[in-house]
Amino acid sequence: MTADADRLDQADARDESRLVEPTVLRPHTFAYDSAARARRLDDPVQPDATPILERLQRMAIVARRVTDELSIPGEVLIDVDTDIWRSATAPGYLRLFIADHGNEGTIAIVLTRFVIDHGVAVPDLIDHAFVEARSLPDWQEAEATRAQPGFRTEGSSMQTGTYVGDDQTWYCAIRYAAYRRGNVAYLLHATGTAPAREGAAFRRSIAAAVSSVRFDD
Template sequence: MSDTPASIYAALDAIAISTHRVADPRTIPGHIRIDLDPSTWIEIDGAEAGYLILAAVEDELPQQVRTNILVVLTRAIVDTSVDLFTVFDSAFAEARQLPGWTEDQAVIRPPAYRHSGWSFQSGTFAAGDLTLYTMTRYAVYQRGNVAYLLQATGTTEDRARFGTLLDTIVYNTVFED
């Protein structure tokens, strides 16, 4: 049995006083910078599912899985002595549990500039008879005793058409205050 939490969210819960998923952009001290070309992407209301942003490719041919990007922001109250970088020990855990997971890359970067560390992971997994490509970027931002865990994830069935675009958008999604 491993002492490493099964997800980055479980790791954050373990060191935080409290956590809360933020689904209303009016309640954050800043904004999420994400480069979604309005001629390609349509935003969908994902607030009930706990998503701050949910977007899908507008003109994609009908398939079983629509190319999408989701952004999740979790606010945590922490003791200022907590080392938030420790949550990245669990950054890759969830994806690595997906059926048929094949990892392309998994990178963790230490605290710098305005964040307390970030990670980027990409790969493919099986969803029934489909092979889906997905990438996720986690970044932690701390201001005093308030921390924000930003998750940006893109998923597509059509890696040849959308893989590089999703990588770029997800990789460059940031929280600006």
């Protein structure tokens, strides 16, 4: 177990990004640091209201953000319309897409690899998939669905809704999927965000792209 943790630590030593990660990404701007927001809450966070990445940190022996796709045993796939979305980069993110051609929006993909004890129940992570978005200002949820563990995953979730920030309404689509290969696990997190004024058709295209994100090994 120690050797596995050491190898993971060494493989990702160059990645200095933290696990505390905003769920919601506004176009060109990273927003809503979950840990900082939790510190502003007047009431203590209840056990079932723990943000997913905080739960992951408690579960893992060691965890690191993956930013180099060559370091994983497979690839992360997403179905995006390249006529609408252009690829970009940002520290700590595996993949990032920004809308072009008159649309405004962002799709970001984050992958976290972590080592666990064999008795740890990785599907428990998905119990916390909806927590962070529901704490956003004026959150209005449109969808919150969860898929149980299957042949390829340890469970996944899909969530859509709107919230208010910077004096306007934002739409976001959020997907989490958990994977386990022995005592090494992965949490795949995709978020698509756009101003709500972008219209229903563009919002549906964001949700479709986010829901298509998967880890293929």
